Amino acid sequence: MRYATPRDPDAGRRTSNTIPAEAICVVGAGIAGLACARRLASRNAQVIVLDKGRCPGGRASTRGEGAQAYDHGAQYLTARDPRFLREVESWRRAGIAAEWSGRVGVLHGGVATSSEGSTRRFVGRPSMGAIARHLARGLDVRCSTRALAIEGEPGAWAVATEAGASLGPFAHVIVSAPPPQSADLLERAAPDIAAALRGVRARPCWALMVDFDGPLPLALDGAFVHDSHLAWIAREASKPDRAAGERWILHASPEWSAAHLELDAGWIARELLAALTDALACAVPSARQAVAHRWRFATPDPVLPNPHLLDEELGLGACGDALGGPRVEGAWLSGTSLAEALRVRA
Numbered sequence: 493m494r495y496a497t498p499r500d501p502d503a504g505r506r507t508s509n510t511i512p513a514e515a516i517c518v519v520g521a522g523i524a525g526l527a528c529a530r531r532l533a534s535r536n537a538q539v540i541v542l543d544k545g546r547c548p549g550g551r552a553s554t555r556g557e558g559a560q561a562y563d564h565g566a567q568y569l570t571a572r573d574p575r576f577l578r579e580v581e582s583w584r585r586a587g588i589a590a591e592w593s594g595r596v597g598v599l600h601g602g603v604a605t606s607s608e609g610s611t612r613r614f615v616g617r618p619s620m621g622a623i624a625r626h627l628a629r630g631l632d633v634r635c636s637t638r639a640l641a642i643e644g645e646p647g648a649w650a651v652a653t654e655a656g657a658s659l660g661p662f663a664h665v666i667v668s669a670p671p672p673q674s675a676d677l678l679e680r681a682a683p684d685i686a687a688a689l690r691g692v693r694a695r696p697c698w699a700l701m702v703d704f705d706g707p708l709p710l711a712l713d714g715a716f717v718h719d720s721h722l723a724w725i726a727r728e729a730s731k732p733d734r735a736a737g738e739r740w741i742l743h744a745s746p747e748w749s750a751a752h753l754e755l756d757a758g759w760i761a762r763e764l765l766a767a768l769t770d771a772l773a774c775a776v777p778s779a780r781q782a783v784a785h786r787w788r789f790a791t792p793d794p795v796l797p798n799p800h801l802l803d804e805e806l807g808l809g810a811c812g813d814a815l816g817g818p819r820v821e822g823a824w825l826s827g828t829s830l831a832e833a834l835r836v837r838a
């Protein structure tokens with residue numbers, strides 16, 4: 493795998509006078525940025541991908557807490573578009589995705605109801621993060637590299653990084669960060685794209701990763717929670733190839749998350765455990781571990797009508813779930829759509 497790991501001493505510090513002028517820089521190694529980069533690379537474009545995180549995946553990544561792993565962002569993916577269905581099928585064949593046949597339903601006032609439905613849910617194997625790692629394979633992905641600004645001029649863009657490097661020149665720069673962050677990056681170089689992205693609000697989500705010392709009194713593996721501070725709970729071990737145990741993910745509702753966004757993570761953990769007790773209407777086992785994670789930009793609202801934004805003359809564009817739809821599928825479709833729209837002289 494070619495993406496730079498946190499141990500890579502050069503991560504974020506490489507200068508790039510060797511990058512050819514037809515090169516393309518994709519900012520963001522979430523599903524949209526990686527889908528875009530892969531499609532461009534398949535057309536023989538020279539692509540580098542930058543991500544400020546330690547690993548690729550963005551909101552579809554997996555977090556390790558001590559010895560435990562949690563899918564703390566995207567829980568599963570669904571596939572409706574035939575192009576994405578084909579992609580998911582290829583992931584299944586490659587062994588990095590599988591169908592999740594967990595019992596999913598609704599939890600309301602202590603009553604759990606299983607949902608009969610035809611929704612097929614897929615997850616990464618052995619974690620959601622496996623999908624991004626698969627997409628990153630063979631690409632030049634530079635993690636721990638935060639883009640600070642896009643400088644230069646059409647045909648010769650440079651990306652300034654937090655570590656003080658100036659990468660480029662690039663014929664195209666594609667930004668796939670959540671809308672407020674993408675708008676900041678594109679503000680000076682592509683004000684029209686930035687203005688469109690400024691129309692999208694990002695709704696937050698507090699996520700709690702909990703390891704209970706016994707099973708929850710619930711006959712479901714995943715539940716949409718009604719009339720609660722919680723919106724969703726899921727049992728990690730019910731997904732394929734996960735370690736056994738009573739690790740659960742609790743997602744707070746967007747409204748509750750927004751109202752308590754800046755509060756202490758320890759307080760959030762206690763409140764969400766209390767909300768779970770209320771939702772189940774009975775006591776829950778003790779938590780061996782309870783760690784809260786704040787997603788400031790969890791869900792775009794609204795989603796813009798275009799699948800991507802591109803100014804061909806400038807050579808600048810944006811993709812992501814704010815354009816394709818607020819799911820893994822939407823992110824993948826947006827990145828792919830932008831890559832297909834770019835005229836690349838490879």
Ligand SMILES: Cc1cc2nc3c(=O)[nH]c(=O)nc-3n(C[C@H](O)[C@H](O)[C@H](O)COP(=O)(O)OP(=O)(O)OC[C@H]3O[C@@H](n4cnc5c(N)ncnc54)[C@H](O)[C@@H]3O)c2cc1C
Pocket residue numbers: 519520521522523524525542543544545548549550551552564565566567568569570637638639640668669670673697699743787789790791811812813814817818819820821823
């Ligand atoms: C709590 C939660 C639950 C979810 N549940 C589901 C679900 O069950 N099913 C589903 O389909 N979807 C779900 N989603 C949505 C799904 O995760 C997203 O739609 C999808 O992952 C978005 O991908 P993306 O590439 O558009 O953006 P992101 O994943 O946000 O990727 C953007 C990347 O850009 C990087 N970045 C940002 N700024 C910079 C910078 N300046 N320099 C370098 N890198 C930068 C970030 O580190 C990030 O990796 C959920 C999301 C959250 C947060």
